[in-house]
Structure formats: C-alpha cells, structure tokens
Amino acid sequence: MHNVLRGWVLHNPLLHKELRQRMRSGRTVLGLSMYLLIIGAVAFVFMYLNVQGQTLLLQPARTAELFTFLSYLQLALISFVTPGVAAGVISGERERQTLSVLLTTPLLPASVIFTKWVTSISFLSLLMIMTLPLYSIVFLFGGVAPSQVLAVFILQLITLGAIAGASIFWSTFIQRTGWSTVLSYATVGGIFLGAGVAGYLFDSLSTHMPDQGLWSMLSGICYTINPIYMQAALESSRGFFTPTFHNSLVESVFQTVKTHNLTSSGSWMFFMSVYVGGCLVLLGLCSWHLRPGTFAAAVRRFGRWLVR
Secondary structure, eight states, X not given: OHHHHHHHHHTOHHHHHHHHHHHTOHHHHHHHHHHHHHHHHHHHHHHHHHHTTOGGGOOHHHHHHHHHHXXXXXXXXXXXXXXXXXXXXXXXXXXXXXXXXXXXXXXXXXHHXXXXXXXXXXXXXXXXXXXXXXXXXXXXXOSOOHHHHHHHHHHXXXXXXXXXXXXXXXXXXXXXXXXXXXXXXXXXHIIIIIHHHHHHHHHHHHTTSSOHHHHHHHHHHHHHTOHHHHHHHHHHHTTOOOOOOSOHHHHHHHHHHHHTTTTSHHHHHHHHIIIIIXXXXXXXXXXXXXXXXXXXXXXXXXXXXXTO
C-alpha cells in the first residue's frame, strides 16, 4: 500500500501540475497573508480586550477561552474558504474545455478526482498550519496542551475534507462554476446552520410531545453532524480548563453537548461515518460520473493484478 501511494505521488503529473500552479500563484501568497493577518488581528484584539492590556492577568482559564475562540474562528474561516477553493476544480476544467483532454490521459477518473481533492485540502491545510504560531500564545500562558490543539486540528481537517468532497461533487455534476459554488455554500450552511436550527426545534418539540425520546434522539443526530457542537464536545472531553463564557450562545452550545452526551464514543463514530464515509461516497460518485464504467474497469485491473 505504501509503495502504491508513493508511486501515485511520484508519477502523477496532474498532482505536480496542480500543486505548482496553485502554490506559485500570487493570489495564493496574498490569500495566505490575508488569512493569517485577519485571524492574528482578531486573536490579539480578543486577548487585549480580555486582559485590558495587562498580559500578566492572562490566567489559564482565560487562555482556554482564547483557545476556544481561536478554534471556532478558524473553523468558520476554513468552512467559508473551502467551497471557494474546491467548487470549481472540475467545472472549471469543463468551462475551459480541458476536461475531455484530461480524461484522455492514462490517469483514471478516480485518480483525477482524488488529485483535485488532495490539492484542494493541501492548500487549506497550509492555512491551518500557518496559524500554529498563534497557538503558541496559548501555550505560553498555560491551560491547553499540545495534544488538545492537535485533536482540534484533526477535527477541523476532517471537516474541511468533507466540505471539499461535497464541493467537488457539485463541481462534477453541475456544469457551471457559479452554480456549483452556490450549492457548495448552501451545503455548508445546511451543515452548520440547518443542523443547528433543526436540533433546536427537535429539542423544543421534545418538551411538548409525548414521545420525547424520539425527538431527543433526532436532535442529538442533528447536533452530531454539526462540527460546531462536535468541536465543543472535543474541547469538553479533553480536560480543558473550563472557560468563563461571556456569551450566552457559546455557553448554550457547551450545555447542549452535556445534555445530549455528545462526548460519547457513539456520537464520534456517527460523526466519523457521516463525514469520512460520506466524503468517500461523493468522490466515488464523481469518478463514476466522469466516465461511467470506471469502477468495473478498476475492479478488472485489480483482479488481474491479484492473479499475477
């Protein structure tokens, strides 16, 4: 498996072309700089307002609040940026009339889709890695361990990977980049806002309906597929100092996590199944749509490889 992956990376001209084209662009440098500038400025303003300019007053509990704020700010930013990066990777090729040429190469459609997905999340992962120096402020004053930061980064990486998969799905099935971008942002809105609102409505119904267990279960499912609540569940289960929240909305999120026991292993298994499994299914559908019969051909090739 390692040799197959290594060979795919070394001998994939599309991967090399996409990475070079994306990373050598002036817009990429400008985008990285603006992203770091925005999240850095907001973080320092938040820290200054919390301590009123006296850094010696920054206690571990307030550091945990700063980390929570930074993590949610980054989750919101990458969720907003991902559709803009990934929603035009296939429809753009179709509009430039280069998709048919790309499909005549020895690369399988599945390899084309996976390459587009990898190059999209590689840029977004770089955005996340660039914010690591900001988290060193949190380590300076204590309250958060590096393992906790790593856990939050993994959750955000899974989230952006799933959003990128959904964006590529719309980019493959919709022939216009504009519409695929709109549908990608609608998907993000459904995940974050739609699932949260649905969970709140089901919670309200559970207090007035006789079958409270059913409505409570439905609300728990809605909260489980929402990265906002699952990140709060992660931060609640990793031994953080309890932040003193000054926002009732943020406090209600953590209270909902406790009420529905979103820190349980079952909730995490469901979240991983939806995001990882759903991303794989969407990418598979994209591969099939580019060239019907691809999966059957791939199975035949794999069978011939096994009998060698």
